[in-house]
Amino acid sequence: MPLCRIEYLGDNEEWAFAIYSPATDTYTDSLLHTGTPTGHPTDAFDTAALVHLADYIK
Template sequence: MAKKMWVFDPQAGGQKIPDSIKPLLTRRILNHAAENYAGKYNKIDVRFRGQFCYIDAYTEPYVPADYDPTFFGESREARIERLRNFPTHLCRLRYFGDQDRWSMAFYTYSHDEYEPCVFDNGSWYGTPEEAFDASAIYLME
């Protein structure tokens, strides 16, 4: 019988994000979004829960001019307003005690959950800005 051995998993565990770095992290993400993705979103929302940081975007919805309110049961204006207030989940970061070393899970709408993924640098770890860049595919038209 093979011995059991401990293996580090970048998609498990982590440390609770200290309250002291939450505003700094939020500012970093919002500044990065404003500098690199201006006009692609209406608002970016950064939330924290335990060891996780969630990044969502609110975008301007596309509703065609020939929208049929009788088919959808709401006016075109009501649908636009409802969709403007519906977030697009971008990614979830996991904190390990270093402000520049996070693991990331990309939100997949096909499975309706966060899926572990590597950063564009080929590593399981990266910065919050790199995570935003990787998940900004949902902001592209």
């Protein structure tokens, strides 16, 4: 299941982030849950999980 795309920017701590939209089958550049457009890969996956899986966490 696609959740997001991350892009290496030359620094292990700074990666670009795009969220996957199943409705359009595309990725859209997005902000991380930290409010920044780039960050650590774990922030990307945390953000994607919040967006895609929040309804399943009860």
